Amino acid sequence: MDFLFITQQSLSAAIGVNTIIFALAAIGLNMHFGYTGLLNFGQAGFLAVGAYSVAVAVVSYNISLWIALLIGIGNSIILALLLGIPTLRLRADYLAIVTIAASEIIRQVARSATFNKTLGGSDGITGKFGKEFFDLNPFTAGLDLPFLRFTPNDLWVVVVGWVLVAIILLLMWLLVNSPWGRLLKAIREDEDAVRSLGKNVYLYKIQSLIAGGVIGSIGGFVYALSRQSVQPDNYGTALTFFAYTVLILGGAARVMAPIAGAIIFWFLLVFVEQMLRQAVSAGYIPEWLIGVNQVGQIRFMLVGLGLMLLMIFRPQGIFGDRKELALDARA
Amino acid sequence: MPAPNSNFKERALAAFATVASTPGSKKPDPIIVADKVTRRFGGLTAVNVDHVEIQRGSITALIGPNGAGKTTFFNLLTGFDSVDEGSWTLNGEVISGTSPHKVARKGMVRTFQLTKALFRLSVIDNMRLAATNQRGESFIRGLFPFIWKKQEEAITSQAEELLTRFKLIDKRDDFAAALSGGQRKLLEMARALMVKPEIVMLDEPMAGVNPALKQSLLGHIKDLREEGMTVLFVEHDMDMVRDISDWVIVMAEGKIVAEGTPDSVMGNQAVIDAYLGAHHDVSLDEGR
Ligand SMILES: Nc1ncnc2c1ncn2[C@@H]1O[C@H](COP(=O)(O)OP(=O)(O)O)[C@@H](O)[C@H]1O
Ligand SMILES: [Mg+2]
Numbered sequence: 177m178d179f180l181f182i183t184q185q186s187l188s189a190a191i192g193v194n195t196i197i198f199a200l201a202a203i204g205l206n207m208h209f210g211y212t213g214l215l216n217f218g219q220a221g222f223l224a225v226g227a228y229s230v231a232v233a234v235v236s237y238n239i240s241l242w243i244a245l246l247i248g249i250g251n252s253i254i255l256a257l258l259l260g261i262p263t264l265r266l267r268a269d270y271l272a273i274v275t276i277a278a279s280e281i282i283r284q285v286a287r288s289a290t291f292n293k294t295l296g297g298s299d300g301i302t303g304k305f306g307k308e309f310f311d312l313n314p315f316t317a318g319l320d321l322p323f324l325r326f327t328p329n330d331l332w333v334v335v336v337g338w339v340l341v342a343i344i345l346l347l348m349w350l351l352v353n354s355p356w357g358r359l360l361k362a363i364r365e366d367e368d369a370v371r372s373l374g375k376n377v378y379l380y381k382i383q384s385l386i387a388g389g390v391i392g393s394i395g396g397f398v399y400a401l402s403r404q405s406v407q408p409d410n411y412g413t414a415l416t417f418f419a420y421t422v423l424i425l426g427g428a429a430r431v432m433a434p435i436a437g438a439i440i441f442w443f444l445l446v447f448v449e450q451m452l453r454q455a456v457s458a459g460y461i462p463e464w465l466i467g468v469n470q471v472g473q474i475r476f477m478l479v480g481l482g483l484m485l486l487m488i489f490r491p492q493g494i495f496g497d498r499k500e501l502a503l504d505a506r507a
Numbered sequence: 508m509p510a511p512n513s514n515f516k517e518r519a520l521a522a523f524a525t526v527a528s529t530p531g532s533k534k535p536d537p538i539i540v541a542d543k544v545t546r547r548f549g550g551l552t553a554v555n556v557d558h559v560e561i562q563r564g565s566i567t568a569l570i571g572p573n574g575a576g577k578t579t580f581f582n583l584l585t586g587f588d589s590v591d592e593g594s595w596t597l598n599g600e601v602i603s604g605t606s607p608h609k610v611a612r613k614g615m616v617r618t619f620q621l622t623k624a625l626f627r628l629s630v631i632d633n634m635r636l637a638a639t640n641q642r643g644e645s646f647i648r649g650l651f652p653f654i655w656k657k658q659e660e661a662i663t664s665q666a667e668e669l670l671t672r673f674k675l676i677d678k679r680d681d682f683a684a685a686l687s688g689g690q691r692k693l694l695e696m697a698r699a700l701m702v703k704p705e706i707v708m709l710d711e712p713m714a715g716v717n718p719a720l721k722q723s724l725l726g727h728i729k730d731l732r733e734e735g736m737t738v739l740f741v742e743h744d745m746d747m748v749r750d751i752s753d754w755v756i757v758m759a760e761g762k763i764v765a766e767g768t769p770d771s772v773m774g775n776q777a778v779i780d781a782y783l784g785a786h787h788d789v790s791l792d793e794g795r
Contacts, residue, residue: 354649
């Protein structure tokens, strides 16, 4: 077994592109769910809107990437308004139903044959739509350390991605510690109490939905640009639930939680996969028990098991406060 | 406390001297005037108030057996529920159909029968939240602490003053969930005062509160009148009602069946019928 290789792969994943994407998706959910109590089960839809806006605008309409990014943000604001305006006056569960349905509708429309020309059907869109971004890449060589390895392009995505994450977290920290953030937390606790104090709850819920959705769509930008391709089936409900996993792993309503959650999630996923792969090919695990082709699925089972144990022994997540979590039971 | 208190009490009582003890009677200076307020739940008419006026600067008790429609009436007046028919004014301005937060901004703030403390917010944050016109409540301005920090300090000291008055200052940094039931009632009332309301509507402020805290709650309610606020409150305990209210309105089966000073209402046949109709074994002096 090549432990150096396993470590290199796992660590590269832990701070790599996927971690950034899931961290951004989960930061958005933290705004929705952690701070405002909004059950958005369609975060994948916001990432899809971000990713597709960029790919479609650049590939199908020859629009500059930088303008395409603005279009992506605009589109995610429109999506948030479409989802929020009809549902946020109603009980919390309506938003959950509408968002999960909407994200599936977005995916189905993206992969439908009808829009094959512009949206690329089930194959999605592949092309050099990230060219303007990668033209700015100052790294001519990649990173090839014993424990970290990135191609030049990945390195550029990772550096820009983490800078983005840092900026967004700073803004998030400022927001949740402001009177605006206090209002969101109060809405999470009891909407009617907040209304009775003269606050326009509806307006704040829409603002929260927009803010978290835009952050999610920025995750979509990273997803699309890092691969220079968008595939509709990457934006299924699994993406949303992994983002929730990342959030809860870190501890909801903690600013840094999505980072810790995403790092641990991807480290574990890749570590378990590499360990299994090597153990199988070295013959430590007999072929009849786990085949090489099954490793991909089994890693999810094992990571799932690990997460279950974590939730049993540390339900508040890494950063959460167990006492605070217990208050939720409405003592 | 007794001296200034009795002054305000006398003034409030004097205002009622000329008011008839009949349901829907005119008041000399009404802050709320409601007409034909009806709310049905399926076949049940929960509220059916023909006319009612609430005198400004007074403490008015709204009493009546369980299910009389008192909470529903509160919900309607404060915009938390919508009427089938009817309209009402606050300071002469029609506010029926106004959303709850706008009602609160116009100066009418309510508390809830089932206390709504914001559990995972600290006591001080519960208080700060309620302050009006906060600059930092806007998304953009929230990002720049220097814009709202000064105001936040002013709000905090105002909140601390109220917490001291309500004997909650020791709990300043605890989660609201850590308070006892009675302390939550106190917090909810103190929080409502952060809005600087003209009229405070308290739905069963004493329910589930231990006797010692009850006395201090009573004192706080009297203080509100002293500060020029109007109080409309729902209460079951007739001793409490007699002690602090200037005027009593009695509801039964959605209607106002009697009005008057505490003493006159308690001898009123319609009131006795209303209560006995609901619970044959409950006397009006229950709760001693
Ligand atoms: N949301 C509702 N749906 C159906 N019936 C209700 C609802 N709210 C209150 N009621 C009914 O309306 C009547 C008045 O209730 P309520 O206003 O809570 O009385 P009170 O506060 O005087 O005890 C009761 O018969 C109650 O069952
Ligand atoms: Mg009630």
